[in-house]
Amino acid sequence: xxxxxxxxxxxxxxxxxxxxxxxxxxxxxxxxxxxxxxxxxxxxxxxxxxxxxxxxxxxxxxxxxxxxxxxxxxxxxxxxxxxxxxxxxxxxxxxxxxxxxxxxxxxxxxxxxxxxxxxxxxxxxxxxxxxxxxxxxxxxxxxxxxxxxxxxxxxxxxxxxxxxxxxxxxxxxxxxxxxxxxxxxxxxxxxxxxxxxxxxxxxxxxxxxxxxxxxxxxxxxxxxxxxxxxxxxxxxxxxxxxxxxxxxxxxxxxxxxxxxxxxxxxxxxxxxxxxxx
Amino acid sequence: xxxxxxxxxxxxxxxxxxxxxxxxxxxxxxxxxxxxxxxxxxxxxxxxxxxxxxxxxxxxxxxxxxxxxxxxxxxxxxxxxxxxxxxxxxxxxxxxxxxxxxxxxxxxxxxxxxxxxxxxxxxxxxxxxxxxxxxxxxxxxxxxxxxxxxxxxxxxxxxxxxxxxxxxxxxxxxxxxxxxxxxxxxxxxxxxxxxxxxxxxxxxxxxxxxxxxxxxxxxxxxxxxxxxxxxxxxxxxxxxxxxxxxxxxxxxxxxxxxxxxxxxxxxxxxxxxxxxxxxxxxxxxxxxxxxxxxxxxxxxxxxxxxxxxxxxxxxxxxxxxxxxxxxxxxxxxxxxxxxxxxxxxxxxxxxxxxxxxxxxxxxxxxxxxxxxxxxxxxxxxxxxxxxxxxxxxxxxxxxxxxxxxxxxxxxxxxxxxxxxxxxxxxxxxxxxxxxxxxxxxxxxxxxxxxxxxxxxxxxxxxxxxxxxxxxxxxxxxxxxxxxxxxxxxxxxxxxxxxxxxxxxxxxxxxxxxxxxxxxxxxxxxxxxxxxxxxxxxxxxxxxxxxxxxxxxxxxxxxxxxxxxxxxxxxxxxxxxxxxxxxxxxxxxxxxxxxxxxxxxxxxxxxxxxxxxxxxxxxxxxxxxxxxxxxxxxxxxxxxxxxxxxxxxxxxxxxxxxxxxxxxxxxxxxxxxxxxxxxxxxxxxxxxxxxxxxxxxxxxxxxxxxxxxxxxxxxx
Numbered sequence: 001x002x003x004x005x006x007x008x009x010x011x012x013x014x015x016x017x018x019x020x021x022x023x024x025x026x027x028x029x030x031x032x033x034x035x036x037x038x039x040x041x042x043x044x045x046x047x048x049x050x051x052x053x054x055x056x057x058x059x060x061x062x063x064x065x066x067x068x069x070x071x072x073x074x075x076x077x078x079x080x081x082x083x084x085x086x087x088x089x090x091x092x093x094x095x096x097x098x099x100x101x102x103x104x105x106x107x108x109x110x111x112x113x114x115x116x117x118x119x120x121x122x123x124x125x126x127x128x129x130x131x132x133x134x135x136x137x138x139x140x141x142x143x144x145x146x147x148x149x150x151x152x153x154x155x156x157x158x159x160x161x162x163x164x165x166x167x168x169x170x171x172x173x174x175x176x177x178x179x180x181x182x183x184x185x186x187x188x189x190x191x192x193x194x195x196x197x198x199x200x201x202x203x204x205x206x207x208x209x210x211x212x213x214x215x216x217x218x219x220x221x222x223x224x225x226x227x228x229x230x231x232x233x234x235x236x237x238x239x240x241x242x243x244x245x246x247x248x249x250x251x252x253x254x255x256x257x258x259x260x261x262x263x264x265x266x267x268x269x270x271x272x273x274x275x276x277x
Numbered sequence: 278x279x280x281x282x283x284x285x286x287x288x289x290x291x292x293x294x295x296x297x298x299x300x301x302x303x304x305x306x307x308x309x310x311x312x313x314x315x316x317x318x319x320x321x322x323x324x325x326x327x328x329x330x331x332x333x334x335x336x337x338x339x340x341x342x343x344x345x346x347x348x349x350x351x352x353x354x355x356x357x358x359x360x361x362x363x364x365x366x367x368x369x370x371x372x373x374x375x376x377x378x379x380x381x382x383x384x385x386x387x388x389x390x391x392x393x394x395x396x397x398x399x400x401x402x403x404x405x406x407x408x409x410x411x412x413x414x415x416x417x418x419x420x421x422x423x424x425x426x427x428x429x430x431x432x433x434x435x436x437x438x439x440x441x442x443x444x445x446x447x448x449x450x451x452x453x454x455x456x457x458x459x460x461x462x463x464x465x466x467x468x469x470x471x472x473x474x475x476x477x478x479x480x481x482x483x484x485x486x487x488x489x490x491x492x493x494x495x496x497x498x499x500x501x502x503x504x505x506x507x508x509x510x511x512x513x514x515x516x517x518x519x520x521x522x523x524x525x526x527x528x529x530x531x532x533x534x535x536x537x538x539x540x541x542x543x544x545x546x547x548x549x550x551x552x553x554x555x556x557x558x559x560x561x562x563x564x565x566x567x568x569x570x571x572x573x574x575x576x577x578x579x580x581x582x583x584x585x586x587x588x589x590x591x592x593x594x595x596x597x598x599x600x601x602x603x604x605x606x607x608x609x610x611x612x613x614x615x616x617x618x619x620x621x622x623x624x625x626x627x628x629x630x631x632x633x634x635x636x637x638x639x640x641x642x643x644x645x646x647x648x649x650x651x652x653x654x655x656x657x658x659x660x661x662x663x664x665x666x667x668x669x670x671x672x673x674x675x676x677x678x679x680x681x682x683x684x685x686x687x688x689x690x691x692x693x694x695x696x697x698x699x700x701x702x703x704x705x706x707x708x709x710x711x712x713x714x715x716x717x718x719x720x721x722x723x724x725x726x727x728x729x730x731x732x733x734x735x736x737x738x739x740x741x742x743x744x745x746x747x748x749x750x751x752x753x754x755x756x757x758x759x760x761x762x763x764x765x766x767x768x769x770x771x772x773x774x775x776x777x778x779x780x781x782x783x784x785x786x787x788x789x790x791x792x793x794x795x796x797x798x799x800x801x802x803x804x805x806x807x808x809x810x811x812x813x814x815x816x817x818x819x820x821x822x823x824x825x826x827x828x829x830x831x832x833x834x835x836x837x838x839x840x841x842x843x844x845x846x847x848x849x850x851x852x853x854x855x856x857x858x859x860x861x862x863x864x865x866x867x868x869x870x871x872x873x874x875x876x877x878x879x880x881x882x883x884x885x886x887x888x889x890x891x892x893x894x895x896x897x898x899x900x901x902x903x904x905x906x907x908x909x910x911x912x913x914x915x916x917x918x919x920x921x922x923x924x925x926x927x928x929x930x931x932x933x934x935x936x937x938x939x940x941x942x943x944x945x946x947x948x949x950x951x952x953x954x955x956x957x958x959x960x961x962x963x964x965x966x967x968x969x970x971x972x973x974x975x976x977x978x979x980x981x982x983x984x985x986x987x988x989x990x991x992x
Contacts, residue, residue: 086598091295
């Protein structure tokens, strides 16, 4: 299915419940969506042609991972005009780990003529839970692909439409948010909000509401990133905060699994059976 | 890769996979070969020859000379004595039937075996000799799964773990499929070529045919051949551009194991990026992109604006691939240039104050306070060894700047370049060149394998002060490494410290005083350490002695072609306050022990020290010597003693050893000519006093009783 972007600030398409939660448990799932992504520390005030604190990922999540997934993926590149017979396409080791999500997987960064265009990962564990079946995640870097296709060296020169460039849409975003993320946030306030969301997340889990609880978990992750960009997290404090977010992610994952089990894993039943019931 | 011999069976196993990381393939090849050899032998179908090969998409074993059938196995198990196994009528007892049952043979088949202890019942079991193909059916899946990788993954519901998903299996013995199932796949004889250059699978019958088909399908199976292709290509381009090329072994291996049919290509970049510190483009090219940089032929590090890289596809439009790679490099270099320009808006000096915000360790304060301590400690050490104020001034300046690059964008982006970036920025800011060099050198040696300590005197003092401060701090905070747990890599720090302290600059350094100064600087700056000076000293010095042993072992293995732990004991067994001194003694000893006189000298020394009663005390009365042998020994002793104490004072340890060796013959003659244990107490004690004087001469150098030597002359 073609899903839609999640409407919270996330550091990667992986945070979208359509990935993070759906890969848990036995139910099959196949989804693709664009996800606007925020990485406050990557901001460069709009002065760097390749780094952005806000950008777009195209995320594909397939559960279980199909046997011919590499071929299917390469077909998708062909569809974009990137044929492995004339381009040098390589699968280069890149193991993925997200400490805050308690998740890891093995896979590659796919390089097209030396440029990383996709993260290709077989998820092994998410929220501290071993996955069965294994999901495969493809994360396409949309700006990179577009720059390649349009032959431009600066992301801001990308043509978004015939009349509007990427810079027209996002250059101010980069300048203002870089200033905000690096210089203007109030660490004390961020910490307080972090604490509020953390508490609320725990409460929601107790109330057996894993989906809203997970929203709060996403919030804490973004707040952590904002504090990090502000340089407000000391080396000593860092591990502790990561652990707090990870703990929430784990609890959300566990609560979600229980919830799906109580519902009888609806997606395991055939479509017909579900429409009848 | 030789053509296979026809004698015996030829087994070809190809594990077709999704791309296995290039980093782990070389070791996997070694493991696979070793495991195949062991597993085949244990199953009694030993191969005459086993070879393993790999590309990113396949692990391949060729085993030749495999027997058609297992070798026969006859096992004989001895049971109870005959007398207990059969009754008087010769019928088997319960003991016999029980034994036969346990061995899985009919009781009638038991035989009698004569032994020294009498007759015993014996079960002979012949294990059937099964055809190799039937064994391999079970063995090959076991073999595949026996290859362990550090990181393994699951990919389907089979519960199998491997480095990356297995997608096909070819298993052919003498042209016929060895059928088995693994990871949800059936073994077969259909292999695949290059992922992009060849689309159709092909059938495998023999090794020779397999190699040919692979080649036709754009796969060069043998890593050694791919390596040759790559090296040839690299050298060709280097020659064309008159550049010099340092082929990094890891980089080459990476290119070999990332390609099935390598094609070397050349790209270029704008010369404006050559204004960056050369280490920056070098790091981007080598570490981020896996490119081979081209250098100017001169011995310096300056780059040519070209790079070489290895592509996995042969195409008629190489420009597409080249320009793509150039674009990536340009983007990376542009990034670097951005950081460079941002960084240059602030000087290192201005950044130093901001180190207050950077935590060194939560119990040990900020990097700024560390810098202050290092600055003071370095100056103290330098002054104590008589360095002039100008040198001390340079040292203080270098210390003040040495951590500031940690706050630059460039080091955040390229953490491996800490120190290097500091050096380059310091030069651009007009700092003294020795100060600039010391900034990068204070991280030297960079790793346990790095043979390069700092070159400048400023760098030497700075690294010693920095490492000593770190070690004292962590030991003081009770964070010393224990067992395999060394999260702060303190052993590496210690090893580096030892290596630097063996420099002549530190010949006057007192470890005890240096540790004391370092500890005091912590308390002066208001950081209270959990442990006090004596506790820190008591744990840190043995720690450094161990690092010294590690270092000596490595060094002597490399340079002197042999390491003798007993000789290290000779010089390290007692406490020392300076590392250079035992080191110089050891160097002298290592070279002296090669002389034929060495072992006999040790033998007489040991004999002399054995004969001395443990608490013997006596004074030599020269006038009381009567026998020629004792008179001569005494005269020699007097001469040698003067020489040895003079040499030891000047640390002329080779000379001292040589002088000691002059005593060998007189001592021998002494033992042969006189009875030490004379009945006359006065005579006896005078002789013992002489021997004591002699052994003291030896002991002043080291504890020679620790030398391992065969004492053939012992009587």
